[in-house]
Amino acid sequence: MSTAFTLDLETGFRGLLEAGGVSPGLSRLIWLPLPMLLVLVAAVVGVLVTVWLERKISAAVQQRIGPEYAGALGILQPLADGLKLLVKEDIVPARADGLLFTLGPVLVVVPVILSWLIVPFGQNLLISNVGVGIFLWVALSSIQPIGLLMSGYSSNNKYSLLGGLRAAAQSISYEIPLALAVLAVVMMTNSLSTVDIVDQQTGAGILSWNIWRQPVGFLIFWICALAECERLPFDLPEAEEELVAGYQTEYAGMKFALFYLGSYINLVLSALLVAVLYLGGWGFPLPVETLAGWLSQPIDAPLVQVITGSVGIVMTVLKAYVLVFTAILLRWTVPRVRIDQLLDFGWKFLLPIALVNLLVTAALKLAFPAVFGG
Amino acid sequence: MPPLAEITQLIVFGVLALAVVVGALGVVMLPNIVYAAFLLGGVFLSVAGLYLMLNASFIAAAQILIYVGAVNVLILFAIMLVNKKEAMGASPGVGLRRVLSTGVCIGLFALLLRVAFSTPWATPGPAAIGEDAVIRLGEHFFSDYLLPFELASVLLLMAMIGAIVLARRDVLATDIGTGESVDQGLIEKARTPLLMEKP
Numbered sequence: 001m002s003t004a005f006t007l008d009l010e011t012g013f014r015g016l017l018e019a020g021g022v023s024p025g026l027s028r029l030i031w032l033p034l035p036m037l038l039v040l041v042a043a044v045v046g047v048l049v050t051v052w053l054e055r056k057i058s059a060a061v062q063q064r065i066g067p068e069y070a071g072a073l074g075i076l077q078p079l080a081d082g083l084k085l086l087v088k089e090d091i092v093p094a095r096a097d098g099l100l101f102t103l104g105p106v107l108v109v110v111p112v113i114l115s116w117l118i119v120p121f122g123q124n125l126l127i128s129n130v131g132v133g134i135f136l137w138v139a140l141s142s143i144q145p146i147g148l149l150m151s152g153y154s155s156n157n158k159y160s161l162l163g164g165l166r167a168a169a170q171s172i173s174y175e176i177p178l179a180l181a182v183l184a185v186v187m188m189t190n191s192l193s194t195v196d197i198v199d200q201q202t203g204a205g206i207l208s209w210n211i212w213r214q215p216v217g218f219l220i221f222w223i224c225a226l227a228e229c230e231r232l233p234f235d236l237p238e239a240e241e242e243l244v245a246g247y248q249t250e251y252a253g254m255k256f257a258l259f260y261l262g263s264y265i266n267l268v269l270s271a272l273l274v275a276v277l278y279l280g281g282w283g284f285p286l287p288v289e290t291l292a293g294w295l296s297q298p299i300d301a302p303l304v305q306v307i308t309g310s311v312g313i314v315m316t317v318l319k320a321y322v323l324v325f326t327a328i329l330l331r332w333t334v335p336r337v338r339i340d341q342l343l344d345f346g347w348k349f350l351l352p353i354a355l356v357n358l359l360v361t362a363a364l365k366l367a368f369p370a371v372f373g374g
Numbered sequence: 375m376p377p378l379a380e381i382t383q384l385i386v387f388g389v390l391a392l393a394v395v396v397g398a399l400g401v402v403m404l405p406n407i408v409y410a411a412f413l414l415g416g417v418f419l420s421v422a423g424l425y426l427m428l429n430a431s432f433i434a435a436a437q438i439l440i441y442v443g444a445v446n447v448l449i450l451f452a453i454m455l456v457n458k459k460e461a462m463g464a465s466p467g468v469g470l471r472r473v474l475s476t477g478v479c480i481g482l483f484a485l486l487l488r489v490a491f492s493t494p495w496a497t498p499g500p501a502a503i504g505e506d507a508v509i510r511l512g513e514h515f516f517s518d519y520l521l522p523f524e525l526a527s528v529l530l531l532m533a534m535i536g537a538i539v540l541a542r543r544d545v546l547a548t549d550i551g552t553g554e555s556v557d558q559g560l561i562e563k564a565r566t567p568l569l570m571e572k573p
Contacts, residue, residue: 025378029378100412130431131431131432131504131505131508132431132432132435132505132508135432135435135436135439136431136435138435138439139435139436139438139439139443140438142438142439142442142443142444142447143419143438143442143443145443145447146412146415146442146446146447146450149447149450149451149454150412152454153408153450153454161454164454165451165454165455168447168450168451169451171447172443172444172447172448175443192508
């Protein structure tokens, strides 16, 4: 497909080091942690931005002003929040199970951060183009309920235990339609790799995005992603009016911050994956090759490469943040469902629809191999 | 580069193997059933790590998805729904049972060791096919392993139907506690307020 995107930072960086007299092994060792650090920083900055957006948008929805004094337009408010959580006293309740109580939040955050491994921001702009790609994300996100059950159980609190159980039930129920929606996209791509999934959507710009071929799958995936992130129409595990704060009732300080961070990283990650799976990933609405052709620029020229790479990153992040905006708006305008409605909806509505969607995709793939991936 | 990769591999293998052995022993020996269940999740994760070291990334991800994400979560779920805090009472003849089960386990272990040492393992095995493994797995599932694959799914279906029959109480004609007749209609209608049912 678009082999023209050959912006490869690794070869460039290691070439630079090896020209300076560093051995290939050592240059590889120096390179390895860099993308991971960069993505970790990107994830945390993404969370800060999302927290600020959440505060500002919720304020606008409720006709308030929101944070105003910490930096211009309150942009430093999330930093102040983080600092506050960092220096707060870290309390473990006396009758709680200290070991599991500490391990729970860690088990919630680590899989979410690991999943950033597969998010592509460009042809070569991801940590690792793992062959099992999107399947790895589905698998990793299934570890999270164990951490939630662990913290719910170890808090030694009825509300926490109920919250943990709800979180596990919800997560198991919505994982299945989620995986089936992903499977339909994978079937059209013939590959599990996220880079291949985006490559298959380039070619005709906005017209070749998966959302036109998988409109039902897109809706199923977005609903399930919101449920997996425990965002508001589905935030049963921490429903304030019923369960105080669910599994995080007893948590304070840095351990609470881990839950907080984990849920927002998960939200940004889900939005990024919707962009990758259905909205063409790093693709510009017009194919970049066509644009370069109109401007009569060679697509392989270094400057054009840098520009297309930057456009790719901007497009991925832009699409993701439009979705994050939708999620925030949903949270502050939609009422919460009941737990039985939630489970009914997952098992009796989404699951059959996802199965039908999968079968229809398979049939269309056989009937129109040119459009639905041969 | 090769020495670095080899050392890393050795360390990772050592850590994973230790985690599997210690974790599995913990699952069997710990008296607290919740700890045992969480350790079981750890063992499953470590086994997934071992698969990853064997270049079987799809199997590793499937192991995490099915064993950690589904089986272990459901085990924990069941334990926590029951949530019995008191320790199990001492059953009669615990000492003799422990001696017997230890004997059986040591015998099995000795047998496995004998097999492991007497089998002429073909090392190194066939070259890893890496990312093509998914395609090869699919081919096997739909050709020579079709029957076992389908039989496994039929088995799961039977288990599921059995569980539903056990869980639906209309199979039992009367409630064990009150002696009144029970039917599924009453249980399903239980969410409508009782006061409004008698006009």
